[in-house]
Amino acid sequence: MQTTDTPAARDIVIVGGGPSGMAAALEAVRGGARPVVIERLDRVGGLARTIDHGGCRFDIGPHRFFTLNDEIRKLFVEVCGADLLNVPRLTRIFYKRKYFNYPLTPLNALFGMGVLTSFKILMSYMAARLRRLVSQPELRSFEDWVIDRFGRRLYETFFKTYTEKVWGIPCTRIGADWAGQRIKGLSLIAAVVNAVFHSKKKTIKTLVDEFYYPRLGAGQLYEKMEQLVVTGGGAVRKNSEVLRIKHDGFRATAVEYRDVQGATNSIGGDFFLSSAPLTELLTQLDPPPPAAVLEAARSLRYRNHVGVNLIIKGASPFPDNWIYVHSPDVRMARISDYLNFSKEMSNAPDIHALTVEYFCFEGDDIWGSSDQELVKRAVAELAIMGIAHGEVIDGFAVRSEKAYPVIEIGYEAKIEVIKSFLDRFENLLPIGRSGMFKYNNQDHAMATGLLAARTALGKGRFDPWLVNIDGVYHEGSAATA
Numbered sequence: 001m002q003t004t005d006t007p008a009a010r011d012i013v014i015v016g017g018g019p020s021g022m023a024a025a026l027e028a029v030r031g032g033a034r035p036v037v038i039e040r041l042d043r044v045g046g047l048a049r050t051i052d053h054g055g056c057r058f059d060i061g062p063h064r065f066f067t068l069n070d071e072i073r074k075l076f077v078e079v080c081g082a083d084l085l086n087v088p089r090l091t092r093i094f095y096k097r098k099y100f101n102y103p104l105t106p107l108n109a110l111f112g113m114g115v116l117t118s119f120k121i122l123m124s125y126m127a128a129r130l131r132r133l134v135s136q137p138e139l140r141s142f143e144d145w146v147i148d149r150f151g152r153r154l155y156e157t158f159f160k161t162y163t164e165k166v167w168g169i170p171c172t173r174i175g176a177d178w179a180g181q182r183i184k185g186l187s188l189i190a191a192v193v194n195a196v197f198h199s200k201k202k203t204i205k206t207l208v209d210e211f212y213y214p215r216l217g218a219g220q221l222y223e224k225m226e227q228l229v230v231t232g233g234g235a236v237r238k239n240s241e242v243l244r245i246k247h248d249g250f251r252a253t254a255v256e257y258r259d260v261q262g263a264t265n266s267i268g269g270d271f272f273l274s275s276a277p278l279t280e281l282l283t284q285l286d287p288p289p290p291a292a293v294l295e296a297a298r299s300l301r302y303r304n305h306v307g308v309n310l311i312i313k314g315a316s317p318f319p320d321n322w323i324y325v326h327s328p329d330v331r332m333a334r335i336s337d338y339l340n341f342s343k344e345m346s347n348a349p350d351i352h353a354l355t356v357e358y359f360c361f362e363g364d365d366i367w368g369s370s371d372q373e374l375v376k377r378a379v380a381e382l383a384i385m386g387i388a389h390g391e392v393i394d395g396f397a398v399r400s401e402k403a404y405p406v407i408e409i410g411y412e413a414k415i416e417v418i419k420s421f422l423d424r425f426e427n428l429l430p431i432g433r434s435g436m437f438k439y440n441n442q443d444h445a446m447a448t449g450l451l452a453a454r455t456a457l458g459k460g461r462f463d464p465w466l467v468n469i470d471g472v473y474h475e476g477s478a479a480t481a
């Protein structure tokens, strides 16, 4: 990455007003620069935005905030201010009409699965431990990784169907590093020890039992950042879509974007950050990158997300923040009730704001369904699952393209091709989740934005690729692994 000797940039152009773009813009104004954020949608927050509809507020699927990066935690607390809530976490797994605690608790698992299945799970776990002791198996896929940690039985019972629902490809094609990132440090023993002793040492992210949440939804944080950016002298242009990034081979010079009126505009700058999907950044470059780079980009895939939002009148259908739906007989993967995050997510205590989540590729039946069909499907699936709920008084869908980078085996080599091409640019950095093709959380996205802004401000050479998945910067290490 060529970020050496970068003079302090005054004019920083940021593509996308999601967590990475807004954190970068805030850091830029605080460093004395004039950032301009160009955002395609009508509001900031990206995948972490909050939408208001019919007196209710909906995130794009449930968004808890937790981080191991203290700087990002302090930023979250500072910007949220009095709007910060500390929410107790209750999440369960729904499988074959039964609820299982998440994280696992031994008695609940025993009663839910029955003594015989629990015994078989334990035996298969012991077999996996033994195999590791004698042969140190190579862990290439998600399946290899989970079987190694939990045993085949638990993998087949709990992990396989859910994971394939989310990713749409067999677990044997999903890279082991995805499991390593998301359920890192967790073994069956850790889960059971946590369940029995309720460990206060909350460093295994998957087991954390409290999280931060802004009282008006995840997106409130980014709306507050927007106010700080604008009052600090920056600009946020919404309903504006970046079409092209002009460059001279080594420096980006300007972006062309379609503004809110539909007119094409151009804006120059000293430094450019992009949180648009990495594959799109490459096609926006003018002149275009070499064919091999475009080919690498074309072979990377993203998964789309569809949130079916329901407004329900009556008692809460469940006490959980969200429920992972592992049952193979329905297509939904998760359901949440935002009133279990914050009572202010609805303007009446008996009106509930629910999101039923589906994952799909473009061209799948779910992606092509109308709002009406999706609402009908979601309600029918709740009936199949036996989840009682009140009267559905309204429903609509929110479709997010390229929401999940697919961590398919072999994707790293393609990212390397793209990275080494982008390294030639002195003043252009990709940031964030889709922007860096990282399956990350808000903390990671914000950390990449902060570091990229510091590089632009001439404060040093910070490489966003070295932020690990916990949002922590590891200079000089292979932190992307």
Ligand SMILES: Cc1cc2nc3c(=O)[nH]c(=O)nc-3n(C[C@H](O)[C@H](O)[C@H](O)COP(=O)(O)OP(=O)(O)OC[C@H]3O[C@@H](n4cnc5c(N)ncnc54)[C@H](O)[C@@H]3O)c2cc1C
Residues within 6 Å of the ligand: 015, 016, 017, 018, 019, 020, 021, 038, 039, 040, 041, 044, 045, 046, 047, 048, 060, 061, 062, 063, 064, 065, 066, 240, 241, 242, 243, 275, 276, 277, 305, 403, 431, 432, 433, 434, 435, 440, 441, 442, 443, 445
């Ligand atoms: C269903 C779901 C649940 C999640 N749950 C959690 C959770 O519990 N906790 C957590 O911390 N994280 C969670 N995340 C992850 C979190 O949403 C992301 O890490 C975060 O939003 C990434 O921020 P970003 O800025 O990198 O990208 P994004 O949020 O994707 O923002 C990118 C922005 O760029 C804009 N953009 C793209 N292309 C262009 C263009 N050409 N011109 C102009 N604008 C453009 C987009 O409209 C978007 O606003 C979840 C994500 C999803 C999808």
